[in-house]
Amino acid sequence: MEEILNGYKVGSATWLYLSFFLIIAIYFRFNRIVTLRNGDLFTLLAISPGILLAKAGSSSGYVWLFIVCGAWMLRLIFDGYFTRRPRLEQNLNTSGLTFLCAVAFVLLSIHAWTSDEVPASSVQTVEAADRLLNRREAPTKAAHPQDDAKAGPAAAVLTAPFAKLAATINAEPKTADPTAMMNAVYAARLASIIAHLLVIVALVCIGRWHFGDQAIGMAMAALYMLLPCTSYDVGRLNHVLPSAFILWAIASYRRPMLSGGLMALACGSLFFPVFLLPLWFLFYDRRGAFRFGAGVAAVGLVLAGSLIFTSPDTTSFVHQMIGAAIDWPALSFRDNLSGGFWQPEIRWYRIPVFVAFCAGTIVVSVWPRHKTVEHLIANSAAIIIGTQFWYPQQGGVYSLWYVPLLLVVIFRPTLSHLVPPQFARRDTVDQQANVPTTPELAASGSPSTGTGARLR
Numbered sequence: 001m002e003e004i005l006n007g008y009k010v011g012s013a014t015w016l017y018l019s020f021f022l023i024i025a026i027y028f029r030f031n032r033i034v035t036l037r038n039g040d041l042f043t044l045l046a047i048s049p050g051i052l053l054a055k056a057g058s059s060s061g062y063v064w065l066f067i068v069c070g071a072w073m074l075r076l077i078f079d080g081y082f083t084r085r086p087r088l089e090q091n092l093n094t095s096g097l098t099f100l101c102a103v104a105f106v107l108l109s110i111h112a113w114t115s116d117e118v119p120a121s122s123v124q125t126v127e128a129a130d131r132l133l134n135r136r137e138a139p140t141k142a143a144h145p146q147d148d149a150k151a152g153p154a155a156a157v158l159t160a161p162f163a164k165l166a167a168t169i170n171a172e173p174k175t176a177d178p179t180a181m182m183n184a185v186y187a188a189r190l191a192s193i194i195a196h197l198l199v200i201v202a203l204v205c206i207g208r209w210h211f212g213d214q215a216i217g218m219a220m221a222a223l224y225m226l227l228p229c230t231s232y233d234v235g236r237l238n239h240v241l242p243s244a245f246i247l248w249a250i251a252s253y254r255r256p257m258l259s260g261g262l263m264a265l266a267c268g269s270l271f272f273p274v275f276l277l278p279l280w281f282l283f284y285d286r287r288g289a290f291r292f293g294a295g296v297a298a299v300g301l302v303l304a305g306s307l308i309f310t311s312p313d314t315t316s317f318v319h320q321m322i323g324a325a326i327d328w329p330a331l332s333f334r335d336n337l338s339g340g341f342w343q344p345e346i347r348w349y350r351i352p353v354f355v356a357f358c359a360g361t362i363v364v365s366v367w368p369r370h371k372t373v374e375h376l377i378a379n380s381a382a383i384i385i386g387t388q389f390w391y392p393q394q395g396g397v398y399s400l401w402y403v404p405l406l407l408v409v410i411f412r413p414t415l416s417h418l419v420p421p422q423f424a425r426r427d428t429v430d431q432q433a434n435v436p437t438t439p440e441l442a443a444s445g446s447p448s449t450g451t452g453a454r455l456r
Helices: 012-027 036-045 047-055 059-077 094-114 120-134 153-169 177-209 214-226 228-232 237-251 256-269 272-284 287-310 314-325 344-366 373-387 403-411 421-433 439-444 451-455
Strands: none
Touching: 012 036, 012 047, 012 214, 012 228, 036 047, 036 059, 036 403, 047 059, 047 228, 059 373, 094 177, 094 214, 094 228, 120 153, 120 177, 120 237, 120 287, 153 177, 153 237, 153 256, 153 287, 177 214, 177 237, 177 403, 214 228, 214 403, 237 256, 237 272, 237 373, 237 403, 256 272, 256 287, 272 287, 272 344, 272 373, 344 373, 373 403
């Protein structure tokens, strides 16, 4: 911002204090201190100090984040038991929240565009997109940042238009390495801004379509923009894309094939959404799961086909396919992947943590057998937070993976009526089968006793 307003500069710690009091002023319920919303708000705000400590090199920051993530895990596991979801208005009306969200988005966009610290992983994603456009061979051993997650082919495919736009605007008669690098930086900045915009619009749409209240959607979007953890990683394109696609998959859950395609894009952006697929398959059940799987397979084939353009031969294509499908370095226990909590001397303790994570993922995917959107959202957030405990690079710091879903959990009303599409149709059929068809029956006012009533 100092490039626009001379002398204006707000550090990470200052932004933490300012946003903390602003969020409390807008979202805290002062007339009802002991509420679930207030507790969720403080637990959400507790994430940012841990990230700040971890980025400063303090090992206590990772311990802080693990404690906060553990508290959120318990909160999400027992989310279904909090059946009372009263509507709680914010301390600012919808018009004010809209204005605040727009201003915060503009300020963070300017910060992302003018910041000198562009994440190397975002730039590498744009470089992969440029190789895809020009059909150049991918390097055999790409130097990936050890302190960041590895992006998949979907990130490169989706970033290709921004790479093309940056190359067109900043074209030179003789392309040199500095010019190409600057184009990659501009494209990474622009793609990151658009990715955050996708998250904001998805939150608003979920509030309007599923919560029945656009004001709640705008409250979630404004809070997402105000959270310090959003500003800390505003330029991490690879972290925002999966969250955006997961939110849009939730927004379009009534169309299983579309949700499957969006989840495939999330899995193709980063590795962690793969652990959500069993939960989503079991959520849809039978016919819906088949359509969901068809969407996943269709997009997966497209992403696999994109690797052909950067593979000179079959061996290279297979190698890229294996590397794109699974983030092998994240599952390994090599010493050169330190940089977070799991230092080399304690890396073997990740094994029982990972086993516990897998067991927990199976449990929340299977139970309960018949799920509603309430279970889908809370269990998805729990699985994503669970990855933070064993992920080798910067464990716990990747808050943009799960914070958008946490906002949906915090603000959601009772959604027990939102069931998978096949159950919703069955519910409608059962209601129609029990509707009185004669004036005498209509006058008797007989209640419906079909299975649809039980589903609600």
